[in-house]
Amino acid sequence: xxxxxxRRHSLSxxxxxxxxxxxxxxxxxxxxxxxxxxxxxxxxxxxxxxxxAATLPRHLLEAHVVSLVRQCRSLRALRGAHxxxxxLRLPRLTYAFALSKLLASCAASAPTAAAASYxxxxxxxxxxxxxxxxxxxxxxxxxxxxxxTDAFLLYRRMLRAGSPSxxxxxxxxxxxxxxxxxxxxxxxxxxxxxxxQGLEPSxxxxxxxxxxxxxxxxxxxxxxxxxxxxxxxNLVAWSSMIGGYSRAGMVNEALDLFRDMQAxxxxxxxxxxxxxxxxxxxxxxxxxxRWVHAFIDRKGIMVDLELSTALIxxxxxxxxxxxxxxxFDAMVERDTKAWSAMIVGLAMHGLAEDALGxxxxxxxxxxxxxxxxxxxxxxxxxxxGLVDDGRRYWSTMxxxxxxxxxxxxxxxxxLLCRSGLLDEAYSFVTSMPxxxxxxxxxxxxxxxxxxNRTDIxxxxxxxxxxxxxxxxxxxxxxxxxxxLNSQWDRVRYMRKKMKDNNVTVVAGCSSIEINGYLHKFVVxxxxxxxxxxxxxxxxxxxxxxxxSGHKPWTAAVLHDVGEEExxxxxxxxxxxxxxxxxxxxxxxxxxxxxxxxxRFCPDCHEVAKIIxxxxxxxxxxxxxxxxxxxxxxxxxxxxxx
DNA sequence: AGCATCAGGT
Numbered sequence: 073x074x075x076x077x078x079r080r081h082s083l084s085x086x087x088x089x090x091x092x093x094x095x096x097x098x099x100x101x102x103x104x105x106x107x108x109x110x111x112x113x114x115x116x117x118x119x120x121x122x123x124x125a126a127t128l129p130r131h132l133l134e135a136h137v138v139s140l141v142r143q144c145r146s147l148r149a150l151r152g153a154h155x156x157x158x159x160l161r162l163p164r165l166t167y168a169f170a171l172s173k174l175l176a177s178c179a180a181s182a183p184t185a186a187a188a189s190y191x192x193x194x195x196x197x198x199x200x201x202x203x204x205x206x207x208x209x210x211x212x213x214x215x216x217x218x219x220x221t222d223a224f225l226l227y228r229r230m231l232r233a234g235s236p237s238x239x240x241x242x243x244x245x246x247x248x249x250x251x252x253x254x255x256x257x258x259x260x261x262x263x264x265x266x267x268x269q270g271l272e273p274s275x276x277x278x279x280x281x282x283x284x285x286x287x288x289x290x291x292x293x294x295x296x297x298x299x300x301x302x303x304x305x306n307l308v309a310w311s312s313m314i315g316g317y318s319r320a321g322m323v324n325e326a327l328d329l330f331r332d333m334q335a336x337x338x339x340x341x342x343x344x345x346x347x348x349x350x351x352x353x354x355x356x357x358x359x360x361x362r363w364v365h366a367f368i369d370r371k372g373i374m375v376d377l378e379l380s381t382a383l384i385x386x387x388x389x390x391x392x393x394x395x396x397x398x399x400f401d402a403m404v405e406r407d408t409k410a411w412s413a414m415i416v417g418l419a420m421h422g423l424a425e426d427a428l429g430x431x432x433x434x435x436x437x438x439x440x441x442x443x444x445x446x447x448x449x450x451x452x453x454x455x456x457g458l459v460d461d462g463r464r465y466w467s468t469m470x471x472x473x474x475x476x477x478x479x480x481x482x483x484x485x486x487l488l489c490r491s492g493l494l495d496e497a498y499s500f501v502t503s504m505p506x507x508x509x510x511x512x513x514x515x516x517x518x519x520x521x522x523x524n525r526t527d528i529x530x531x532x533x534x535x536x537x538x539x540x541x542x543x544x545x546x547x548x549x550x551x552x553x554x555x556l557n558s559q560w561d562r563v564r565y566m567r568k569k570m571k572d573n574n575v576t577v578v579a580g581c582s583s584i585e586i587n588g589y590l591h592k593f594v595v596x597x598x599x600x601x602x603x604x605x606x607x608x609x610x611x612x613x614x615x616x617x618x619x620s621g622h623k624p625w626t627a628a629v630l631h632d633v634g635e636e637e638x639x640x641x642x643x644x645x646x647x648x649x650x651x652x653x654x655x656x657x658x659x660x661x662x663x664x665x666x667x668x669x670x671r672f673c674p675d676c677h678e679v680a681k682i683i684x685x686x687x688x689x690x691x692x693x694x695x696x697x698x699x700x701x702x703x704x705x706x707x708x709x710x711x712x713x
Numbered sequence: 714a715g716c717a718t719c720a721g722g723t
Contacts, residue, residue, distance in 0.1 A: 177714095207715085241715055248716075275716080308716050315717065315718070344718080346717095346719060347717080347718060350719075377719075379718080382718075410719080415720090416722095442720095445721095448720085448722095480722080483723090487722095509723095511723045518723085
């Protein structure tokens, strides 16, 4: 039979390749339709009274239970049904049956904390839970809001009890729970146990494992599960693996696999496309993103809420904020995430007015913002020096009863620091109700760079090394700070400390997309096949920069080497290599788009301005924080970043 | 009774 199935698959793959029309898209999954089956049972069952319940045969009672539970579409309805069943005073066994049906229905509902606790209370009332009951409870506990991985603990309890023994459903649900947290270690234990119990071959266990590893960004592990799966991998396996690559930022791999998937005759759906689009977003690969969007249209893939949101994010992160706006405006239904994506996108582009305008429209339409929305709002203020507005939005957030997350505090600190309000930032940090994270301390440290505030520098660096003793950024930052104040002994001490703690510097990395392929560069990177040609362009840039009267800002180079060497190091910064490659490979009206993993080097920022004027090229660079758009010698950030 | 997707400050 396997042979036959495989043949069928390869035939359909051929049909697909021959350009046959794509099969009609399936309808998006909806909630179970209301009581389709209720009419099957006589109306009298809905009005069952306790005396009758005692006389009816068990199979009829069970049918009644099934129909009652099936009608429930919310937790509230389930509780109501539960109450009605209680009043019937069902025989013990039938009641246990009813409880397990309620539990299963609860597990299938939206995975909220309320559903989880109700499921647990149902489970606790079942005297001898079957594997079905365990499975349902594990499934209901699989919410990201369960940091202790209750689901996994229940699974262990089941194993310890010895009976009932877990089946493939148990492992699949437990894996989903681990993936939701995500909890890699626990997931790996499940993997080996599933193997021992012979449950590994189940396709649901396999995709569960694959997805767990993909969510944990354990790409190699995910890939080994993926490769170990049968020839005819299903859509879920492909989507999950592509999602894993995408999350890990391995864009080329994600897109290669997307191509392999089509070659294997599997048609992607809207879920697959969300991962593919967000891979493009992460990479800032505009051409690829545009191509994938066209693909979605061509194949008639439904652009639902999630895919629209992913498209907004992609266009925003690829520097086409206008297109992001078009997608947003075309949406028929927008949730908080869609609004947030748009607001964050505008903020990233320094378009504070639009971002804040959109936010007030969101409020008018009674869409409830959340803390992520406020990240967008506050960062819009921060990027434009709107301190007073930022403070006002901060209190708006409080008034709306939205609990500030660490990220929100981070935005506020950033806002105050950028506006030079170091004292206010410092007292804001020290009066936070939660312990500030490393990001906040780092921000404070950067802000006090030229302030002579040894108290702040001292505290912030102490906290930083406590929180992140292994983060190279901290060493570089502090070393830089000391170098700025010519405290060379301290600079040397930092370098020694770095060596002693086995910390190595993270290289800046910039990428540019040429002809659909992503080219990556790191500082002084000689590995590119066209490096000779690139160096010629770099020399020409250096000449033009010199003629424009710009003096290389060598303070951006950390090492205490000679001035000349510093200038050379600057010229080989990753962003400059990428821009040079863009100049080499493309012609005038084409926009040079570069993505950098760290912040823009100040000297390279100046140089980019000069290039945009001297070569008459538009350059858009996405750095770790925001977009910079260079036209005719100036940047859209107005040098405020 | 299951498996895959969306927004994030430094």
